[in-house]
């Protein structure tokens with residue numbers, strides 16, 4: 001396994017306490033380790049353990065209300081840092097550490113870095129290495145700086161697909177350590193500056209630009225302007241609810257003499273939307289769905305900021321990623 005499961009911390013958290021039924025929750029990418037984790041814990045703690053089979057895409061998505069129906073009194077949520085919101089069941093978050101060696105990847109980033117001060121951001125799997133990464137760059141004469149971000153961010157230097165606040169630092173270059181291009185793209189767009197993405201899994205380094213991305217999204221916004229009826233998606237996942245924003249978007253749509261209906265939804269999946277028959281959707285749930293999953297949907301699905309641009313409430317030159 002290329003991850004370190006914090007068994008001892010989990011055992012301490014659940015052993016000898018009043019909790020009787022404990023749910024183990026894993027994000028999609030770690031579910032394949034669920035069997036091994038629960039079977040190991042079952043041998044070591046005398047508690048009723050249940051794997052949560054619900055889809056889980058982030059710390060925003062704990063399914064406490066659903067698990068409560070089974071009498072679960074504690075959730076062990078693996079793979080993410082906490083996002084502060086009210087839960088009906090005590091929930092403890094255990095980020096999973098990647099044990100990949102990243103020195104070679106860091107060496108390779110030096111060819112891409114021009115400045116002697118950079119911003120540094122990463123994902124939950126690599127955050128425990130952040131001091132070592134800083135030290136590596138210090139030894140090369142580069143100061144790597146991190147920021148605490150806003151209150152949705154509970155570990156310095158952490159970026160989420162819905163929150164780039166820890167990347168809003170003065171440095172003109174930012175280094176992202178992690179996989180995928182969504183986070184570095186969001187940071188590049190948010191800071192309008194150079195972002196270098198270093199993927200320790202593939203050992204690939206890439207500079208991430210945002211201009212082509214914006215062009216594609218402008219073309220979608222252009223088509224949206226001519227459509228007339230919209231579904232406005234409001235997530236029922238507790239850490240994604242933006243009801244007021246959805247109502248605001250409806251007002252904007254109505255002001256443009258079009259119709260906008262509010263839709264409560266849990267998982268925003270193509271099949272869940274297909275039968276409604278709206279011409280397009282404005283998504284106030286996880287921002288990644290409107291961007292990363294755009295091509296999976298039959299109808300256009302846009303972010304609230306894109307809806308504001310389409311209906312004249314925001315200057316099109318001020319394109320921004322959707323963050324909260």
Ligand code: SF4
Nearest residue numbers: 057058060161162286
């Ligand atoms: S809203 Fe989306 S990007 Fe943000 S934490 Fe949840 S799943 Fe991740």
